[in-house]
Amino acid sequence: MFIMASKGIALLSVFLVLVVPSQAQECPAAEDILPCSCNVDENNHVKLDCSDVTGEEELASIMAKEFPSNEVFSLMIQYNMNLKTLKTTTLADKIFTEIHIQAGGLESVDAGACLGSVSTLKKMDFRTNKLTVYPFDEIPQYTSLLQLRLGGNLFETFPHISSPTLEFLDLHGHDFGAIPDGALSDLPSLEILFIYRAGLTEIPFETFEGTTKLRDIDISYNQISRIEGLTMHGDDSYIIADHNQIVSSGLSANSFTGVKDYVSMWNNLVDVFDEATWRPLLEGGARLDITDNPLKCDCTIAWLVLNGTLMNQLAYEPTCSNGAPISMLDPSLFEDC
Numbered sequence: 001m002f003i004m005a006s007k008g009i010a011l012l013s014v015f016l017v018l019v020v021p022s023q024a025q026e027c028p029a030a031e032d033i034l035p036c037s038c039n040v041d042e043n044n045h046v047k048l049d050c051s052d053v054t055g056e057e058e059l060a061s062i063m064a065k066e067f068p069s070n071e072v073f074s075l076m077i078q079y080n081m082n083l084k085t086l087k088t089t090t091l092a093d094k095i096f097t098e099i100h101i102q103a104g105g106l107e108s109v110d111a112g113a114c115l116g117s118v119s120t121l122k123k124m125d126f127r128t129n130k131l132t133v134y135p136f137d138e139i140p141q142y143t144s145l146l147q148l149r150l151g152g153n154l155f156e157t158f159p160h161i162s163s164p165t166l167e168f169l170d171l172h173g174h175d176f177g178a179i180p181d182g183a184l185s186d187l188p189s190l191e192i193l194f195i196y197r198a199g200l201t202e203i204p205f206e207t208f209e210g211t212t213k214l215r216d217i218d219i220s221y222n223q224i225s226r227i228e229g230l231t232m233h234g235d236d237s238y239i240i241a242d243h244n245q246i247v248s249s250g251l252s253a254n255s256f257t258g259v260k261d262y263v264s265m266w267n268n269l270v271d272v273f274d275e276a277t278w279r280p281l282l283e284g285g286a287r288l289d290i291t292d293n294p295l296k297c298d299c300t301i302a303w304l305v306l307n308g309t310l311m312n313q314l315a316y317e318p319t320c321s322n323g324a325p326i327s328m329l330d331p332s333l334f335e336d337c
């Protein structure tokens, strides 16, 4: 009887070890990290918010304290104009999976500032600051990096970034003028690229050589007049190209390849709705927003007007240059084209 009971306890404890999830994570004591705050979310992630720090020194002194574990899931700092530099030593021995310092006054991320997290960091997000200094040459060292968001800063030239793992790159909101040859060619895992409002006047075909997984691209609000060969991959692929200066002669059958979901072309300068360019896209099932273009509704558009299936792929209500909605054109008038 006694033996049975102890066996039962032994079994029970094995059971408990199996069922109890990984050790519950803990925040540092609240008074140790003021003005930062910390919580452990439902995924057992320790999340630190230091939006109210008075500057680099205070942040560094908090990070230098002993935490229950050096591993912190995320650091968030938002709308903070006082933190201007992330120094090599600022984050001390703390190791992060995500760092978000957004919409503030950050001017410089010094060499090595985030290298403590070199094997854990998945998201590095320094959107909308005043960055001119950033250690681009360190990026290949991050072995888990998936997202790099540096849009809305003050970089003057489009950086060369190399990463075997990076899936999402955001460099919108700059005045780059051009993407140098090969700048994206060492990003074999790149799926999503945001380069809207980047002062771009062209995107040469070669730009995307090597990006064999590119799925979504946003090149809106540039001054691009031609698209030579954007090849997208995957089922929910889209191209956002509105607010450019794209003309009919800047497009061809190779302009948009593999787009399955959506192409936004509103507010461009397309006049001839050329069958060679657009039929493959619409037949592939993509929806197209071609509103706000000076479309000629002559015989060049007959192939579309005469096919209700393809007409249905048009989003919103595109109009001819004279203002008439394309959907209201009488197909019988195009039968003799």
Ligand SMILES: *[C@@H]1O[C@H](CO)[C@@H](O)[C@H](O)[C@H]1NC(C)=O
Pocket: 283, 306, 307, 308, 309, 310
């Ligand atoms: C419209 O185009 C689709 C796709 O190419 C084609 O399958 C269909 O037969 C066409 N319909 C007409 C009425 O021409």
